[in-house]
Amino acid sequence: MTLSKLNPRTFATAAVAGMAALMPLAHAEDQPAPQQYAAASTEAVTAASVSAASLSVPEDITVEPYAGWRAVQWAKETEGVAVSVALGTESKFKPEDIRDILTNDFVKAGEPNVKFFFEQNDISSTSVTYHYGVTGGASAGPFVLNESQDAVQAAVDQNHFYEDNPELGV
Numbered sequence: 001m002t003l004s005k006l007n008p009r010t011f012a013t014a015a016v017a018g019m020a021a022l023m024p025l026a027h028a029e030d031q032p033a034p035q036q037y038a039a040a041s042t043e044a045v046t047a048a049s050v051s052a053a054s055l056s057v058p059e060d061i062t063v064e065p066y067a068g069w070r071a072v073q074w075a076k077e078t079e080g081v082a083v084s085v086a087l088g089t090e091s092k093f094k095p096e097d098i099r100d101i102l103t104n105d106f107v108k109a110g111e112p113n114v115k116f117f118f119e120q121n122d123i124s125s126t127s128v129t130y131h132y133g134v135t136g137g138a139s140a141g142p143f144v145l146n147e148s149q150d151a152v153q154a155a156v157d158q159n160h161f162y163e164d165n166p167e168l169g170v
Contacts, residue, residue, distance in 0.1 A: 061095045063087065067119035068129060072139075075131040080113030081106060081159050082131040086121035086142070093126065093145065102128070105149055109156040132159035 071082035085098055099116045106114045121127065128148035129141030132155065140155045141148070162168060 058096050061099065061116070061118060063095065063118045063120055065119055067117035068131070071115075071117045071129070071131040072137075074115055074117070075133065078113065078115070079163050080115065080132070081111055081155055082115050082117060084117045084119070084129045084131065086119055086127045088121050088124050088126035090124040091126040091145075098126070098128070098145070102148065102152065105152040106156060109153045111156040111159060130155040133162040138162060 067084040067086065071084040075082040083102060085095065087095060095116075095118050102116075103114055106112070126145055127142035128145065129139055129143070130151065131139045138158060140151055140158070143151055
């Protein structure tokens with residue numbers, strides 16, 4: 001199973017919005033949840049909370065703010081890949097479908113330890129970012145859904161490289 005392709009206009013919007021949302025993560029490894037991010041996105045978080053409340057998700061999936069930051073924190077403590085997913089307002093995929101498809105891709109690529117963190121995005125498309133490295137300092141993305149699958153093998157290879165070479169400090 002694959003994730004659907006999005007048109008270039010949607011990709012451009014998702015890429016710009018995804019990068020802007022993840023910019024505070026540049027030095028997240030020693031910081032609490034970025035307060036400037038929370039203050040700057042109060043309206044978006046409020047709107048996202050309303051959308052997330054109406055989103056039907058299984059009990060084993062939690063949709064809450066700061067998925068990227070939470071993923072970085074998890075990656076700092078655990079060998080494996082953390083996946084932050086910003087769910088688009090018009091996504092055709094359910095969170096559990098995204099989790100199941102990407103988990104299968106990670107297992108096939110040689111990484112069985114994958115943890116997902118979801119938040120509600122305030123734009124139409126869904127974006128995915130991979131976080132890894134022994135200090136949680138490395139990431140790949142954000143990607144739109146169809147490109148996220150293509151990036152799994154490279155993310156797994158990078159993660160294994162950092163796990164095998166902890167002296168690099170990434």
